[in-house]
Amino acid sequence: MYAAAWLPIAALLTQVLVRGGTIGWSEAAAIVVPMCLLYAFICQASWYLCNAVPLRESDPIRLIASHGTAAAVSAAGWVVAGGVWAWLLGAAFAIPGIDSRYVAQIPILFVSGVLLFLIAVAFNYLLIAFEASQRAESKALELQVLAREAELKALRAQINPHFLFNSLNSINALVMTDPLAARRMCVLLAEFFRGSVKLGSEERIPLGEELRLADCYLDIERVRFGARLKIERDIDPGCETCLVPPLIMQPLIENAIKYGVAPALQGGTLRLHAERNGARMKIVIENPFEPESSTKRGAGLGLKNVKMRLANLYDGNARLDVSQDNGRFRVELQLPCCGN
């Protein structure tokens, strides 16, 4: 690629020499083309110089001095090498007077050499700046991902206050009529809050722990909703040790209650299903759904957050699919099963 870019330069230089009138086409080309290939390598070396003398931080005088000297030295060396090549050509193919004709081109070749070197320097500076901006961009992207993850972590740690208020109201109602149940609710509530704070601070947890937290949550909601909330649980024990990001199911289960069971007049069945398939696992959360009664406002946000977390954490190796038919709303997670 880079050498090919030099071919037009070689053609141009040949033309310049021929225009001078003292040298023929074939001779000029025979000298210039190999010279240009050689110079391509010499100019490439200017990249090191550019790195050693960064454009922004260096003193302009030093900048001009170092590049000027380097350009002069390389052009001089190049012209000498060209002379040797011309002499070799003359000797090998018995071309009389080629070296003297070459000597006549030295000034113009030297000047071109200096200019080409300086162009290469400018080009290298451009390349360095471009690479730096790309690095900055990918760094910014990385930071953005980190910031988002932190934001989600904060969100997860934040406990839904309405859940707390409604639960306290249920306890308030139970205190007189069923003190034992009130006591049990207090313990469940404490367990749930302690669990979500603890799990939220971890990187990865076994699915079993996530499910225990969900059970705790659902036990509390069952007290609130009574017979309106039915739960079906079908968990492959092989999944329980799989490591998952903490609280990845919890927002989906809360959504299922809030937008599925709670808005339905008769309530309905929440179904939790997990199965393992070798190195992957599938988690399904299914709830009843009345299209005409539910306002979906807000339900999308929880789903979007979970989707984003999966994309960040698994780099496209995890999926979240949402489907809806026959009055059932179904969220399916597919994850690699890390751990054992």
Next chain:
Amino acid sequence: MKVAIVDDEELARKLLREYLADCEDVQIVAECANGFEAVKVVTDLKPDLLLLDIQMPRLDGFEVLELVGREVNVVFVTAYDQYALRAFDVHAVDYLLKPFSPERLREAINRARSRLEAKQALPVAELSAAARPPGAHLERVAIRDGANVHVIPVTHIDYVEAQDDYVSFHSAGKGFLKQQTLADVESVLDPSQFVRIHRSYILNIDRLARLELYAKDSHAAILRDGTRLPVSRSGYARLNAVLK
């Protein structure tokens, strides 16, 4: 005072019943687990006060208030504080945040009692404006038909027709009457979906099959089910602007 309790959670109803037992001169006439039952109870038993939850299945507290608010006083009882402003906009007597103390409930009951003695009727427009969160378009229309309530998702509405002091929501060949003005209806529907094609008609543009020119300057809209509606000249311009 006759009180009805409306909450979809049994424990929440139980708690209110227990608290009310200590209030003198309060008679619990009904307990309702949803908004439909509440409307029926208001029609049949004419309570003086509803203790009304907001988040309920299919018909929420604000929709219940829109339908029966002129006949009964309402105290909202909810875990959500973000509705408080809206609640007072619609002249709710009080707004109780769960969990609350028996004293707080008694205060609300007393407030309702003094409101009852003052006897004031509530304006219809303000009630209907409350049935939807501020800034959002209407998603469903709740219509009372005696003790029954029809809930029509706006996507099921074919067109809305003005009829004197009422509007008629037409859906799948049936009409549902509601006391409201067409301008009020227009202002709460999504304008990219519903177009005022005539002084007396708002059309759901998904139902439009074609437009016919039937006299100079005047058009008729033919709906998918064959219904013909007149389109005024300005209605035609509005329709074109939406359909582009």
